[in-house]
Amino acid sequence: MLAPGTIAPPIAGEEVRGPALVCFFKADCPACHLALRYLDGWARQIAGGAPVIGVSQDGPGVTGDLAQSLALRIPVRIDTALRASAAFDLEAVPAIYLVGDRGHVVSRSQGFDKADIDRLSRQVARLAGVRDLGPVDLPGTPEFQPGCVSRHLEPAVDGDAAAPLELYARMAGRASRVSVPGTEDLEEWCYERGFADPLPVVPPTEERVERMIAASGLSPVEIVAHVPPNYAAASVEKLAANAVMAGCRPEYMRVLLPALAALCDERLDIHGVQGTTHFAAPLAIINGPVRRELGFACGSNVFSNAARANSTIGRALQLVLRNIGGAAPGRIDMSTMGNPGRFSFVIGENEEASPWEPLASDFGIAPGKNAVSFFCAEPPRAVSEHKARTAPVLLRAICRVLANVWSPRVCGRSEALVVIGPEHAETLARDGLSKQEVVEFLHGGTGVPVAEYDGDGGEGTQDAASYEECVIRGVRCYRKFRSPEAIRVMVAGGPAGKFSAVLGSWAAGPGGSQMVSYGFD
Amino acid sequence: MTSTLVNPMDEQPVRQSSAAERLGSLAGARIALLDISKAGGSIFLDRLSELLAERYGVAEVLRFRKPTFAKPAPEEVLADIRKAQPRAVIEALAD
Numbered sequence: 209m210l211a212p213g214t215i216a217p218p219i220a221g222e223e224v225r226g227p228a229l230v231c232f233f234k235a236d237c238p239a240c241h242l243a244l245r246y247l248d249g250w251a252r253q254i255a256g257g258a259p260v261i262g263v264s265q266d267g268p269g270v271t272g273d274l275a276q277s278l279a280l281r282i283p284v285r286i287d288t289a290l291r292a293s294a295a296f297d298l299e300a301v302p303a304i305y306l307v308g309d310r311g312h313v314v315s316r317s318q319g320f321d322k323a324d325i326d327r328l329s330r331q332v333a334r335l336a337g338v339r340d341l342g343p344v345d346l347p348g349t350p351e352f353q354p355g356c357v358s359r360h361l362e363p364a365v366d367g368d369a370a371a372p373l374e375l376y377a378r379m380a381g382r383a384s385r386v387s388v389p390g391t392e393d394l395e396e397w398c399y400e401r402g403f404a405d406p407l408p409v410v411p412p413t414e415e416r417v418e419r420m421i422a423a424s425g426l427s428p429v430e431i432v433a434h435v436p437p438n439y440a441a442a443s444v445e446k447l448a449a450n451a452v453m454a455g456c457r458p459e460y461m462r463v464l465l466p467a468l469a470a471l472c473d474e475r476l477d478i479h480g481v482q483g484t485t486h487f488a489a490p491l492a493i494i495n496g497p498v499r500r501e502l503g504f505a506c507g508s509n510v511f512s513n514a515a516r517a518n519s520t521i522g523r524a525l526q527l528v529l530r531n532i533g534g535a536a537p538g539r540i541d542m543s544t545m546g547n548p549g550r551f552s553f554v555i556g557e558n559e560e561a562s563p564w565e566p567l568a569s570d571f572g573i574a575p576g577k578n579a580v581s582f583f584c585a586e587p588p589r590a591v592s593e594h595k596a597r598t599a600p601v602l603l604r605a606i607c608r609v610l611a612n613v614w615s616p617r618v619c620g621r622s623e624a625l626v627v628i629g630p631e632h633a634e635t636l637a638r639d640g641l642s643k644q645e646v647v648e649f650l651h652g653g654t655g656v657p658v659a660e661y662d663g664d665g666g667e668g669t670q671d672a673a674s675y676e677e678c679v680i681r682g683v684r685c686y687r688k689f690r691s692p693e694a695i696r697v698m699v700a701g702g703p704a705g706k707f708s709a710v711l712g713s714w715a716a717g718p719g720g721s722q723m724v725s726y727g728f729d
Numbered sequence: 730m731t732s733t734l735v736n737p738m739d740e741q742p743v744r745q746s747s748a749a750e751r752l753g754s755l756a757g758a759r760i761a762l763l764d765i766s767k768a769g770g771s772i773f774l775d776r777l778s779e780l781l782a783e784r785y786g787v788a789e790v791l792r793f794r795k796p797t798f799a800k801p802a803p804e805e806v807l808a809d810i811r812k813a814q815p816r817a818v819i820e821a822l823a824d
Contacts (some may be wrong), residue, residue, distance in 0.1 A: 385735060388734060403737055442740040453737055670768065
């Protein structure tokens with residue numbers, strides 16, 4: 209707030225003629241309504257007009273409606289451009305300044321504080337030589353109510369002069385440079401500037417970012433993707449800066465470039481996933497020789513913090529989503545429970561332990577070629593089956609877990625990714641099942657018993673009339689998945705332990721998120 | 730020694746936009762409800778339509794629907810709303 213003794217800046221092009229109380233407000237702030245009613249009530253006691261000026265941060269229409277609903281008599285100036293708000297340097301509204309007869313700030317107050325406003329009113333009355341009748345009686349109002357953030361400090365806008373968003377631009381400007389004095393702790397400085405998730409980052413120094421850009425072989429200003437939901441441009445340089453922060457090595461740019469393009473493919477609908485209250489987070493699956501070349505975890509602890517490539521590439525993508533795309537927790541991303549995969553969610557397929565063709569081949573990418581695929585997933589659900597000696601017994605265990613994805617009685621909406629552990633893959637291979645046969649078994653064997661739709665009105669019961677009925681092992685069921693294509697199967701995990709994992713999807717299909725797979729060299 | 734960092738945040742200028750002017754009153758107005766197509770939304774919106782007429786004297790309630798709640802409204806839906814010229818649109822979330 210402008211300090212006492214400073215000359216008050218003009219408001220809407222007019223000097224403030226003191227002595228006067230100047231009250232900044234915005235129409236949707238309840239504390240502002242209280243302050244305005246209080247000041248207006250006080251001003252009405254003074255014959256010949258009181259020295260009070262309201263300054264609205266909203267347009268004339270909204271301001272007029274508010275003035276009418278509060279029956280205000282005090283004069284109000286409009287500061288839609290927020291120039292005066294910035295010049296008076298207020299942090300919150302209501303903000304009340306007492307301007308003296310020489311045009312300088314004498315005293316000030318923020319928020320609605322009865323005692324403070326009384327003090328300012330008495331002061332201005334004395335300076336103006338008017339008879340003050342004392343505090344105003346507004347029954348039922350609190351003594352104090354904190355205000356709202358001043359409009360000029362709300363999320364940044366650059367005015368009408370800013371160019372409209374160019375969704376198809378191929379080149380961006382260079383990233384700005386930020387100088388940090390040597391006395392600062394760089395990691396703490398990055399954290400305080402909101403550069404990151406809550407974990408410490410590697411400071412994106414020019415040297416580190418340049419090495420990352422050089423490894424990409426591309427121009428720093430080339431746009432890799434427009435990142436939803438803000439559709440802001442992620443240039444090679446911006447991706448590189450976030451990759452440095454995440455702890456990536458320069459050679460990881462080879463994966464990060466196609467991964468970011470795939471992540472922002474409209475079919476994946478990351479726009480919706482970033483804004484949902486659901487658990488979904490984008491899971492990246494890596495195929496091809498790049499797994500060995502860059503050291504991706506495909507075996508033991510595949511979903512954990514086992515390898516630098518998985519952990520830092522996934523983190524870099526998440527940082528781009530929040531720093532460039534604009535969806536950070538509490539700001540657009542309002543997921544009810546969240547997902548631990550929001551730190552990083554990258555797995556390699558254990559192609560060496562798989563009896564089948566890799567996952568990316570489901571999307572037309574030749575086996576042996578590098579690929580990154582995305583599936584927007586719920587957290588993994590565990591399948592433990594240590595007793596099954598045959599494929600049907602094992603697959604039925606997986607079906608039971610599959611039946612619960614999204615919500616147990618919702619059918620026909622979700623998709624699922626089944627990550628078969630190597631020991632389970634062996635059992636299936638021993639019985640000679642192809643991947644297609646596995647998928648068809650899982651589709652045919654997963655259902656929800658009709659008996660569970662007992663009229664309690666719970667989720668999934670309202671639409672039951674539209675579900676496909678079937679009989680699974682003599683039990684009348686609704687089919688869980690609309691087609692075998694709704695289930696994808698891959699192999700990952702360590703050599704010991706008869707475990708697999710099932711991951712449900714977010715809203716699936718063309719009206720939601722569809723899996724994408726991008727090949728690269 | 731001063732360190733130089735590369736700004737990793739979005740720096741694209743954002744165009745100013747302000748909230749549309751609020752209506753002083755709903756009486757006699759034509760109001761559009763945009764159903765985002767979540768399950769159960771129609772039950773909620775049917776009741777909202779009744780209340781808009783009963784309590785606020787809304788003359789006409791028009792209903793529009795997004796094909797999916799998972800994506801932004803397509804241009805055709807927005808064009809249909811504009812063509813109907815309502816005084817205000819309520820984007821009607823329901824779950």
